[in-house]
Amino acid sequence: MTSEELLQIAETVQAEHANFDYEVNVCMGTGCMSQHSDKLKATLTKEATASGKHCHVRQTGCMGLCAAGPLVLVDPKNSDKDILYGGVHEADSYELIASLDAKPVERLLTRLEHYFDGQQHIVLENSGHIDPEKIDEYIARDGYQALVMALTEMDPQSVIDQISKSGLRGRGGGGYPTGLKWGTVAKAIGPQKYVICNGDEGDPGAFMDRSVLESDPQRVIEGMTIAAFAVGASKGYAYVRAEYPLAVSRLTASLREARRRGFLGNNICGTAFSFDIEIRLGAGAFVCGEETALIASIEGLRGQPRPRPPYPAMSGLWGLPTLINNVETFANIAPIIRKGADWYAGIGTEKSKGTKVFALTGKITNTGLVEIPMGMPLRQIVFGIGGGVPDGRKFKAVQTGGPSGGCIPDEHLDLPVSYEALTNVGSMMGSGGMIVMDDTSCMVNVARFFMEFCMTESCGKCIPCRAGTAQMFGILSKICDGKASHADLDLLIDLCDVVKHTSLCGLGMTAPNPVLSTLRYFKHEYLEHIDHQHCRAGVCACGTKDASQLAAAEVTA
Amino acid sequence: MQAYSMPPLPSDDKRWRIVNGTMRRHGYNRHALIETLHTVQSSFGYLDEGAIRFVAKSLRVPLSQAYGVATFYHHFSLKAPSKHTCTVCIGTACYIKGADKLVVAAEKQLHIKAGKSTPDGNIALMTARCVGACGRAPVMLADEELVGLIEPAQLLEQLERWTVND
């Protein structure tokens, strides 16, 4: 494959599309599929054929706004204005197709207001615009140009230099500089090297990686292949959660397509470089997001982390040098190579470059996927793009970083999103879950929820995480039940310190974070449970006291 | 020394050949343990002791190691599945949107705790750690089908339908 051949494929696809007056894109992400968008697509196709209009009905990946599904995006060729419909059902098909050459169907239009304000799509640039199972549609949108460029015009070191210069950092949450990681693996010596894509998106409340794999799998394959060229790897593994069957099937189909087009296999693009990717299924263990546990899992073992060093870059899969990056990190590679490191480095803050995809969920009007440039204030994400808290409730906190992160209160909402800023307020970037909570959420209860998660997901290898999370969960339950004392709270705080600093892997080290961050900003809620058996959100078993009861308790105290 | 011989297929059930196919594709390499258990799980719906023994022997993996792996990963089930499975997602987004109330309602209706099956083996009530459909929270999986934005009443109706139809 040469760049001329790529261009040819792109032109063929564009010529095909030129035959149509309208494109009707039906979202077939997991969210919309759960609303039977597959059947909707079939009916739309039938209606389109019956109408005799030159209309191309196709499946696409996630359009982002999952709560408003099933989504249909109409792209009329004679106008720049795309029309996004939400809540479309089979019964609406006739009306929708009939409206193509007339006025849009008013009642189905999505009311988005500021949803797209300030969003910048790099990782999601193709999501919702291409059929994820057709490699040629990816090629028609500049796909694989970066790979051809890297293989034919660059050497491995200059690829690594570009990635370093771009300032890209690991999107799995740690934020380790990607170029540095690649450089280390490239320098490591071994008879064979591996590239692993970490798609074990275990953070509850995060679905960015699923969406990217479902909507634009070729982008991930291209990123992995460029990485393999840069570090000198010949074999890759894509580790994907078994809970994501659609992502697995699309990735499987896409790997086949990529091989057919010669982007995987022997002598890729006529060069000496050979590389192929196999899928490995996760089997329901959050800890496998930790890189050494993930490696153990690919080796067919219990997913238990081991102490680092040695790091996987030196001694990873089967003891050989291994590069592990997250799905979203790989999804950023092709655009960086294609458009240049300077372009990418021009987006974001000084230390956090580029964009970040967030899964915006919880008590928020517009739930779904958003991609924003680093540095955007949290307030703009929650109240601008997200449309704020619905039902007239009051915002309480936004939780980022999953079970390893923390709850950020209103006073810090003007914080610009970056790795450092989120860590400074006691949370972390994490993989990109962003869960909004209103005054109906009890922060002690939320901390207990996360601790239960960490307790059941602890692998059990090291003592502090295995037994410490269980003890902390016990104390948090006692507080929720209104049966705890101040001594219990002191012990909880002590255990947080011990577990954080003595656990073997990241899961244990960060398990206390939800407790620590809620203690930092919402200690009064802990004290209300302990001193007055009062849960202001009315969630916990200890019950809720009214103002006069609380005042009376104050007097007695 | 006597050569280590491969165990015979446990029965002439065709599904064992699918399982064997996975192992053959990986050259009967020990590393294929999890991949093979996935095949057993998807073919039979669960891993019974005989299956784990067969896979462990075929791949020359110690029995205790195979059992350790099978019980480490929550995707693998060691019990035969119920006729129907209702899985309520209790990921963070669903929890914040009241998934705990769904679980309580279902427990009350079925008179079982989450993670258990009804005594007649008709319905299993499970919880999941995020199915990645947070945009439509709270969600449940009714058998394999994902249903979003559910209310307790809807969940109870589904359970009722399964109870009546069987």
Place this chain on the structure above:
Amino acid sequence: MSVATDVKTLVIDGINVSARADQTILEVARENNINIPTLCHLDGLSDVGACRLCLVEVKGSPKLNPSCVLKVEEGMEVTTSSDRLKHYRQTILELPFAERNHVCSVCVANGHCELQSLGQSQGLTHVRMPYRNPQLEVDASHERFVVDHNRCILCTRCVRVCGEVEGAHVWDVMGRGIDSIVITDLCDPWGESSCTRCGKCVQVCPTGALFDKSKVGSPHPKYPEFLTNLQVMREASREGL
């Protein structure tokens, strides 16, 4: 690489020491009579860094490091005991005490238990957290030995000695997290498993979880030192071939 570069010099607790490049901090410390407490570590077995008692501070590193797997580096400055480490070690020791059911006075290993003696040496006077007291099985199906899961601290020494030294890999761990349990074969009764009856696991078990039936009611010291001897003898017989 020349032999000279294979030797590193470093500082442990203010003492200048030298070490081979492939040595761990724990090894070098013990050579120099610096005592670092350990529980999952045992000379002659692979190290897993799981008990976290041997954590040490390394100057310039924000993280605490398990000395059993931490390799020496030139110019390293290591602190093996401080108020902070002492507090962490005490708390880490409290956790296994409270995790299951450790009542020394009625335990077969009383007086010969590593958990008990560590508690004493580390100044643990009481356990602040509630005992979880799970009701776990006692498997006495084996003709010579018993496993009492209520006293197991999941150090995995039995798993490692069985796999690495005896070469039978009868033991492993099932489940995960707080529900982890050591098992023989497919969670079969020990007496019906493929156990070779060598008894190594009993000798390396630091508590009264694995014990010899014949020792009930009498002192039950254990002799894990056989491992280092076994290592040397195996080396000798390999070279003799």
